[in-house]
Amino acid sequence: MVAQLNYMQMREVFSRFQASEPAPKGELHFTNAYTLLVAVALSAQATDVGVNRATKALFEIADTPQKMLDLGEDRVIEHIKTIGLYRNKAKNVMRLSQILVDDYGGLVPSSRAALSSLPGVGRKTANVVLNIWWGFPAQAVDTHIFRIGNRSGICPGKDVVAVERAIEDNVPAEYQQHAHHWLILHGRYICVARKPKCQACHIADLCLYEDKTQ
Incomplete structure:
Protein backbone atom coordinates (compact mmCIF):
# COMPACT_ATOMS: atom_id res chain seq x y z
CA MET A 1 0.00 0.00 0.00
CA LYS A 25 -23.23 12.90 -11.44
CA GLY A 26 -23.85 9.20 -11.07
CA GLU A 27 -24.67 7.35 -14.28
CA LEU A 28 -27.69 5.38 -13.04
CA HIS A 29 -31.13 6.61 -14.13
CA PHE A 30 -33.79 7.23 -11.48
CA THR A 31 -36.80 9.43 -10.80
CA ASN A 32 -37.06 9.48 -7.00
CA ALA A 33 -35.37 8.14 -3.86
CA TYR A 34 -37.00 4.73 -4.24
CA THR A 35 -35.97 4.16 -7.86
CA LEU A 36 -32.47 5.36 -6.98
CA LEU A 37 -32.30 2.84 -4.13
CA VAL A 38 -33.49 0.00 -6.38
CA ALA A 39 -31.16 0.98 -9.23
CA VAL A 40 -28.11 1.06 -6.97
CA ALA A 41 -29.05 -2.27 -5.38
CA LEU A 42 -29.41 -3.81 -8.84
CA SER A 43 -26.05 -2.42 -9.97
CA ALA A 44 -23.99 -4.78 -7.80
CA GLN A 45 -21.85 -6.88 -10.17
CA ALA A 46 -23.54 -5.22 -13.14
CA THR A 47 -22.85 -2.18 -15.32
CA ASP A 48 -24.79 1.05 -14.97
CA VAL A 49 -25.63 0.86 -18.68
CA GLY A 50 -27.10 -2.62 -18.23
CA VAL A 51 -29.12 -1.56 -15.19
CA ASN A 52 -30.47 1.52 -16.98
CA ARG A 53 -31.54 -0.61 -19.92
CA ALA A 54 -33.35 -3.06 -17.63
CA THR A 55 -35.04 -0.51 -15.39
CA LYS A 56 -36.29 1.93 -18.01
CA ALA A 57 -39.60 0.15 -18.53
CA LEU A 58 -39.75 -1.16 -14.95
CA PHE A 59 -39.61 2.29 -13.37
CA GLU A 60 -42.28 3.59 -15.74
CA ILE A 61 -44.80 1.24 -14.11
CA ALA A 62 -43.31 0.69 -10.64
CA ASP A 63 -41.73 3.79 -9.13
CA THR A 64 -42.94 3.27 -5.55
CA PRO A 65 -42.62 0.33 -3.13
CA GLN A 66 -46.34 -0.44 -3.32
CA LYS A 67 -46.40 -0.41 -7.11
CA MET A 68 -43.42 -2.78 -7.12
CA LEU A 69 -45.24 -5.13 -4.75
CA ASP A 70 -48.36 -4.94 -6.91
CA LEU A 71 -46.28 -5.79 -9.96
CA GLY A 72 -45.04 -9.01 -8.33
CA GLU A 73 -41.74 -10.82 -8.30
CA ASP A 74 -42.25 -12.74 -11.55
CA ARG A 75 -42.84 -9.57 -13.56
CA VAL A 76 -39.90 -7.85 -11.89
CA ILE A 77 -37.75 -10.79 -12.99
CA GLU A 78 -38.94 -10.36 -16.56
CA HIS A 79 -37.71 -6.76 -16.52
CA ILE A 80 -34.31 -7.37 -14.91
CA LYS A 81 -33.37 -10.82 -16.24
CA THR A 82 -30.53 -9.33 -18.32
CA ILE A 83 -28.77 -8.29 -15.07
CA GLY A 84 -26.47 -10.67 -13.23
CA LEU A 85 -27.96 -12.43 -10.18
CA TYR A 86 -31.38 -11.22 -11.26
CA ARG A 87 -33.43 -13.81 -9.33
CA ASN A 88 -31.82 -12.97 -6.00
CA LYS A 89 -31.99 -9.26 -6.77
CA ALA A 90 -35.70 -9.51 -7.59
CA LYS A 91 -36.32 -11.19 -4.23
CA ASN A 92 -34.42 -8.43 -2.46
CA VAL A 93 -36.35 -5.72 -4.30
CA MET A 94 -39.62 -7.28 -3.21
CA ARG A 95 -38.46 -7.74 0.39
CA LEU A 96 -37.09 -4.22 0.75
CA SER A 97 -40.25 -2.82 -0.84
CA GLN A 98 -42.38 -4.68 1.70
CA ILE A 99 -40.27 -3.35 4.58
CA LEU A 100 -40.53 0.20 3.24
CA VAL A 101 -44.32 -0.11 3.09
CA ASP A 102 -44.66 -1.79 6.49
CA ASP A 103 -42.08 0.13 8.52
CA TYR A 104 -41.46 3.44 6.76
CA GLY A 105 -44.80 4.44 5.27
CA GLY A 106 -43.53 3.72 1.77
CA LEU A 107 -40.69 6.23 2.13
CA VAL A 108 -36.97 5.60 1.78
CA PRO A 109 -35.26 6.30 5.14
CA SER A 110 -32.49 8.88 5.29
CA SER A 111 -30.16 7.19 7.75
CA ARG A 112 -27.28 4.87 6.89
CA ALA A 113 -28.26 2.35 9.57
CA ALA A 114 -31.85 2.09 8.34
CA LEU A 115 -30.83 1.85 4.69
CA SER A 116 -28.12 -0.73 5.38
CA SER A 117 -30.63 -2.95 7.19
CA LEU A 118 -32.70 -3.40 4.02
CA PRO A 119 -32.28 -6.64 2.01
CA GLY A 120 -29.66 -6.27 -0.71
CA VAL A 121 -28.57 -2.85 0.55
CA GLY A 122 -25.07 -2.64 2.00
CA ARG A 123 -23.00 0.28 3.21
CA LYS A 124 -21.97 1.32 -0.31
CA THR A 125 -25.55 1.41 -1.61
CA ALA A 126 -26.68 3.32 1.46
CA ASN A 127 -23.92 5.90 0.97
CA VAL A 128 -24.82 6.38 -2.70
CA VAL A 129 -28.44 7.11 -1.80
CA LEU A 130 -27.44 9.43 1.05
CA ASN A 131 -25.06 11.32 -1.22
CA ILE A 132 -27.09 11.59 -4.40
CA TRP A 133 -30.61 12.03 -3.02
CA TRP A 134 -30.07 13.86 0.26
CA GLY A 135 -26.79 15.57 -0.50
CA PHE A 136 -24.92 14.11 2.44
CA PRO A 137 -21.11 13.94 2.00
CA ALA A 138 -21.24 10.14 2.24
Whole structure:
Protein backbone atom coordinates (compact mmCIF):
# COMPACT_ATOMS: atom_id res chain seq x y z
CA MET A 1 0.00 0.00 0.00
CA VAL A 2 1.40 3.41 -0.97
CA ALA A 3 1.69 6.38 1.36
CA GLN A 4 -1.09 8.95 1.79
CA LEU A 5 -0.80 12.16 -0.22
CA ASN A 6 -0.30 15.20 1.99
CA TYR A 7 -2.90 17.93 2.49
CA MET A 8 -1.63 20.28 -0.20
CA GLN A 9 -1.36 17.44 -2.71
CA MET A 10 -4.93 16.34 -1.89
CA ARG A 11 -6.20 19.87 -2.34
CA GLU A 12 -4.50 20.08 -5.73
CA VAL A 13 -5.87 16.67 -6.83
CA PHE A 14 -9.45 17.59 -6.07
CA SER A 15 -9.19 21.13 -7.42
CA ARG A 16 -8.18 19.56 -10.74
CA PHE A 17 -11.04 17.08 -10.57
CA GLN A 18 -13.41 19.98 -9.91
CA ALA A 19 -12.01 22.04 -12.76
CA SER A 20 -12.48 19.18 -15.23
CA GLU A 21 -15.94 18.17 -13.98
CA PRO A 22 -17.53 20.82 -11.71
CA ALA A 23 -20.75 18.90 -11.01
CA PRO A 24 -20.19 15.16 -11.52
CA LYS A 25 -23.23 12.90 -11.44
CA GLY A 26 -23.85 9.20 -11.07
CA GLU A 27 -24.67 7.35 -14.28
CA LEU A 28 -27.69 5.38 -13.04
CA HIS A 29 -31.13 6.61 -14.13
CA PHE A 30 -33.79 7.23 -11.48
CA THR A 31 -36.80 9.43 -10.80
CA ASN A 32 -37.06 9.48 -7.00
CA ALA A 33 -35.37 8.14 -3.86
CA TYR A 34 -37.00 4.73 -4.24
CA THR A 35 -35.97 4.16 -7.86
CA LEU A 36 -32.47 5.36 -6.98
CA LEU A 37 -32.30 2.84 -4.13
CA VAL A 38 -33.49 0.00 -6.38
CA ALA A 39 -31.16 0.98 -9.23
CA VAL A 40 -28.11 1.06 -6.97
CA ALA A 41 -29.05 -2.27 -5.38
CA LEU A 42 -29.41 -3.81 -8.84
CA SER A 43 -26.05 -2.42 -9.97
CA ALA A 44 -23.99 -4.78 -7.80
CA GLN A 45 -21.85 -6.88 -10.17
CA ALA A 46 -23.54 -5.22 -13.14
CA THR A 47 -22.85 -2.18 -15.32
CA ASP A 48 -24.79 1.05 -14.97
CA VAL A 49 -25.63 0.86 -18.68
CA GLY A 50 -27.10 -2.62 -18.23
CA VAL A 51 -29.12 -1.56 -15.19
CA ASN A 52 -30.47 1.52 -16.98
CA ARG A 53 -31.54 -0.61 -19.92
CA ALA A 54 -33.35 -3.06 -17.63
CA THR A 55 -35.04 -0.51 -15.39
CA LYS A 56 -36.29 1.93 -18.01
CA ALA A 57 -39.60 0.15 -18.53
CA LEU A 58 -39.75 -1.16 -14.95
CA PHE A 59 -39.61 2.29 -13.37
CA GLU A 60 -42.28 3.59 -15.74
CA ILE A 61 -44.80 1.24 -14.11
CA ALA A 62 -43.31 0.69 -10.64
CA ASP A 63 -41.73 3.79 -9.13
CA THR A 64 -42.94 3.27 -5.55
CA PRO A 65 -42.62 0.33 -3.13
CA GLN A 66 -46.34 -0.44 -3.32
CA LYS A 67 -46.40 -0.41 -7.11
CA MET A 68 -43.42 -2.78 -7.12
CA LEU A 69 -45.24 -5.13 -4.75
CA ASP A 70 -48.36 -4.94 -6.91
CA LEU A 71 -46.28 -5.79 -9.96
CA GLY A 72 -45.04 -9.01 -8.33
CA GLU A 73 -41.74 -10.82 -8.30
CA ASP A 74 -42.25 -12.74 -11.55
CA ARG A 75 -42.84 -9.57 -13.56
CA VAL A 76 -39.90 -7.85 -11.89
CA ILE A 77 -37.75 -10.79 -12.99
CA GLU A 78 -38.94 -10.36 -16.56
CA HIS A 79 -37.71 -6.76 -16.52
CA ILE A 80 -34.31 -7.37 -14.91
CA LYS A 81 -33.37 -10.82 -16.24
CA THR A 82 -30.53 -9.33 -18.32
CA ILE A 83 -28.77 -8.29 -15.07
CA GLY A 84 -26.47 -10.67 -13.23
CA LEU A 85 -27.96 -12.43 -10.18
CA TYR A 86 -31.38 -11.22 -11.26
CA ARG A 87 -33.43 -13.81 -9.33
CA ASN A 88 -31.82 -12.97 -6.00
CA LYS A 89 -31.99 -9.26 -6.77
CA ALA A 90 -35.70 -9.51 -7.59
CA LYS A 91 -36.32 -11.19 -4.23
CA ASN A 92 -34.42 -8.43 -2.46
CA VAL A 93 -36.35 -5.72 -4.30
CA MET A 94 -39.62 -7.28 -3.21
CA ARG A 95 -38.46 -7.74 0.39
CA LEU A 96 -37.09 -4.22 0.75
CA SER A 97 -40.25 -2.82 -0.84
CA GLN A 98 -42.38 -4.68 1.70
CA ILE A 99 -40.27 -3.35 4.58
CA LEU A 100 -40.53 0.20 3.24
CA VAL A 101 -44.32 -0.11 3.09
CA ASP A 102 -44.66 -1.79 6.49
CA ASP A 103 -42.08 0.13 8.52
CA TYR A 104 -41.46 3.44 6.76
CA GLY A 105 -44.80 4.44 5.27
CA GLY A 106 -43.53 3.72 1.77
CA LEU A 107 -40.69 6.23 2.13
CA VAL A 108 -36.97 5.60 1.78
CA PRO A 109 -35.26 6.30 5.14
CA SER A 110 -32.49 8.88 5.29
CA SER A 111 -30.16 7.19 7.75
CA ARG A 112 -27.28 4.87 6.89
CA ALA A 113 -28.26 2.35 9.57
CA ALA A 114 -31.85 2.09 8.34
CA LEU A 115 -30.83 1.85 4.69
CA SER A 116 -28.12 -0.73 5.38
CA SER A 117 -30.63 -2.95 7.19
CA LEU A 118 -32.70 -3.40 4.02
CA PRO A 119 -32.28 -6.64 2.01
CA GLY A 120 -29.66 -6.27 -0.71
CA VAL A 121 -28.57 -2.85 0.55
CA GLY A 122 -25.07 -2.64 2.00
CA ARG A 123 -23.00 0.28 3.21
CA LYS A 124 -21.97 1.32 -0.31
CA THR A 125 -25.55 1.41 -1.61
CA ALA A 126 -26.68 3.32 1.46
CA ASN A 127 -23.92 5.90 0.97
CA VAL A 128 -24.82 6.38 -2.70
CA VAL A 129 -28.44 7.11 -1.80
CA LEU A 130 -27.44 9.43 1.05
CA ASN A 131 -25.06 11.32 -1.22
CA ILE A 132 -27.09 11.59 -4.40
CA TRP A 133 -30.61 12.03 -3.02
CA TRP A 134 -30.07 13.86 0.26
CA GLY A 135 -26.79 15.57 -0.50
CA PHE A 136 -24.92 14.11 2.44
CA PRO A 137 -21.11 13.94 2.00
CA ALA A 138 -21.24 10.14 2.24
CA GLN A 139 -18.49 8.21 0.46
CA ALA A 140 -19.52 5.11 -1.48
CA VAL A 141 -16.40 3.03 -2.05
CA ASP A 142 -16.59 0.63 -4.99
CA THR A 143 -13.87 -1.44 -6.67
CA HIS A 144 -12.74 1.57 -8.74
CA ILE A 145 -12.24 3.80 -5.70
CA PHE A 146 -10.56 1.03 -3.70
CA ARG A 147 -8.15 0.40 -6.59
CA ILE A 148 -7.16 3.98 -7.34
CA GLY A 149 -7.18 5.01 -3.68
CA ASN A 150 -4.46 2.49 -2.98
CA ARG A 151 -2.68 2.89 -6.31
CA SER A 152 -2.42 6.68 -6.22
CA GLY A 153 -2.13 7.50 -2.52
CA ILE A 154 -5.34 9.54 -2.54
CA CYS A 155 -7.15 7.31 -0.06
CA PRO A 156 -5.20 4.15 0.78
CA GLY A 157 -6.72 1.50 3.04
CA LYS A 158 -6.73 -2.26 3.58
CA ASP A 159 -10.50 -2.56 3.04
CA VAL A 160 -13.40 -0.47 1.77
CA VAL A 161 -14.23 0.94 5.21
CA ALA A 162 -10.62 2.07 5.68
CA VAL A 163 -10.67 3.73 2.24
CA GLU A 164 -13.99 5.41 3.07
CA ARG A 165 -12.48 6.79 6.26
CA ALA A 166 -9.37 7.94 4.41
CA ILE A 167 -11.58 10.01 2.10
CA GLU A 168 -13.56 11.45 5.01
CA ASP A 169 -10.39 12.25 6.98
CA ASN A 170 -8.15 13.58 4.22
CA VAL A 171 -10.22 15.13 1.42
CA PRO A 172 -10.72 18.86 2.09
CA ALA A 173 -14.25 19.60 3.27
CA GLU A 174 -15.29 21.62 0.23
CA TYR A 175 -14.66 18.60 -2.02
CA GLN A 176 -16.36 15.95 0.12
CA GLN A 177 -19.76 16.16 -1.56
CA HIS A 178 -18.50 15.10 -4.99
CA ALA A 179 -15.37 13.18 -3.96
CA HIS A 180 -16.66 9.67 -4.63
CA HIS A 181 -18.15 10.68 -8.01
CA TRP A 182 -14.83 12.14 -9.18
CA LEU A 183 -12.96 9.06 -7.99
CA ILE A 184 -15.40 6.59 -9.58
CA LEU A 185 -15.31 8.37 -12.93
CA HIS A 186 -11.52 8.61 -12.78
CA GLY A 187 -11.26 4.89 -12.06
CA ARG A 188 -13.83 3.95 -14.67
CA TYR A 189 -12.36 5.93 -17.57
CA ILE A 190 -8.72 6.88 -16.81
CA CYS A 191 -7.16 4.90 -13.97
CA VAL A 192 -8.49 1.59 -15.27
CA ALA A 193 -7.51 -1.72 -13.72
CA ARG A 194 -5.17 -3.42 -16.19
CA LYS A 195 -3.45 -0.55 -17.94
CA PRO A 196 -4.14 2.89 -16.49
CA LYS A 197 -4.16 5.72 -19.03
CA CYS A 198 -1.44 7.70 -17.29
CA GLN A 199 -0.71 9.87 -20.33
CA ALA A 200 -4.30 11.13 -20.25
CA CYS A 201 -4.37 11.62 -16.48
CA HIS A 202 -4.45 15.20 -15.19
CA ILE A 203 -3.17 14.18 -11.74
CA ALA A 204 -0.31 11.94 -12.94
CA ASP A 205 2.35 14.26 -11.51
CA LEU A 206 0.80 13.92 -8.05
CA CYS A 207 -0.02 10.21 -8.18
CA LEU A 208 2.31 7.91 -6.21
CA TYR A 209 1.87 4.91 -8.53
CA GLU A 210 5.35 3.76 -9.51
CA ASP A 211 4.51 1.78 -12.66
CA LYS A 212 2.98 4.56 -14.72
CA THR A 213 2.24 3.66 -18.32
CA GLN A 214 3.94 5.43 -21.19
